[in-house]
Amino acid sequence: MIRFDLTCTNDHSFDSWFRSGADCNALLDKGLVSCTTCGSTEVRKALMAPKVSTSDKTSITAPKAPDATPLERLKKEIEATADDVGRNFATEARDMHAGITPERPIYGQATGAEAKQLLSDGVPVLPLPFVPTKKTH
Numbered sequence: 001m002i003r004f005d006l007t008c009t010n011d012h013s014f015d016s017w018f019r020s021g022a023d024c025n026a027l028l029d030k031g032l033v034s035c036t037t038c039g040s041t042e043v044r045k046a047l048m049a050p051k052v053s054t055s056d057k058t059s060i061t062a063p064k065a066p067d068a069t070p071l072e073r074l075k076k077e078i079e080a081t082a083d084d085v086g087r088n089f090a091t092e093a094r095d096m097h098a099g100i101t102p103e104r105p106i107y108g109q110a111t112g113a114e115a116k117q118l119l120s121d122g123v124p125v126l127p128l129p130f131v132p133t134k135k136t137h
Helices: 019-030 070-082 089-098 112-120
Strands: 003-006 013-018 042-044 083-086 106-108
Touching: 003 019, 013 019, 019 042, 083 089, 089 106, 089 112
Parallel strands: 083 106
Antiparallel strands: 003 013, 003 042
């Protein structure tokens, strides 16, 4: 089965299902399809994307979920491999840079002033291009 969008000479639009495109054409040519609004039998196919129905339900598959974007993959990787130090980010980053605590991947929050000070002190920091997932503690 296939559904076609149709238009009559009075510019009324409607749709109808047909067994095939050939059947639709044959019925239109014979004037056996009438407008659902005005009854005109001067009907033609309208520009459309056809919708096909099959009786074989096993061939119909659900749409595949889109793959994760590069940003989503980056977020997942960072959250899986780095420690969320929350508001202690500036202190933790400074302590690692000074050798007070062992180096490890971290992420968290810092104010603009804290980030500027870390950078001016030579502590390498970058803003994340996403908002981290909030963890419940």
